[in-house]
Amino acid sequence: MTTPSWARTLVTLACRLLPAGQVRDRWREELLADLEVLAGRERAAYVVGVVVNAWALRSAVRGGQAGVAVARAARRPLGCRLNLRHSWHVVSTEDGHPYWECRDCHKTWVTVRPPGDWSPGF
Ligand SMILES: [Zn+2]
Structure with missing residues (x-):
């Protein structure tokens, strides 16, 4: 690019x-x-x-x-x-519980679904 x-x-x-x-x-x-x-x-x-x-x-x-x-x-x-856009990816706790974390600022999102995804479960 x-x-x-x-x-x-x-x-x-x-x-x-x-x-x-x-x-x-x-x-x-x-x-x-x-x-x-x-x-x-x-x-x-x-x-x-x-x-x-x-x-x-x-x-x-x-x-x-x-x-x-x-x-x-x-x-x-x-x-x-500005808390408008993050680069989310899935990481796991030591016991294997997944959560979302921003690659850039390390903000966490405690859910099993991606931010903005309100569809029923994975
Ligand atoms: Zn971020």
């Missing part, structure tokens, strides 16, 4: 707020790699999230290890932060 130049440009510009050097390069590469797997509205939402959270990411990076939680929060997709 080819990422449009506008998306790459906005992410690259947002990364300019980060300290120059390996940290900036690593973040830019990681954020651009995330873009490669997204399309359409998801891609646009991701770019908006990167731009909106650029200052928070800068603060987190400058704060070193103390800012790791802030950096993780800043990298959560916009859909998760």
Whole structure:
């Protein structure tokens, strides 16, 4: 999948707020790699999230290890932060009870059915 130049440009510009050097390069590469797997509205939402959270990411990076939680929060997709869209998958407790968890923000959904699926059981 080819990422449009506008998306790459906005992410690259947002990364300019980060300290120059390996940290900036690593973040830019990681954020651009995330873009490669997204399309359409998801891609646009991701770019908006990167731009909106650029200052928070800068603060987190400058704060070193103390800012790791802030950096993780800043990298959560916009859909998760707005609680509008999650990337659900099934995981199990140690005793084998299944539940749904978001791959991106680890929010849990305690049911055996996917969110939004109100059909009778599996
Ligand atoms: Zn989520």
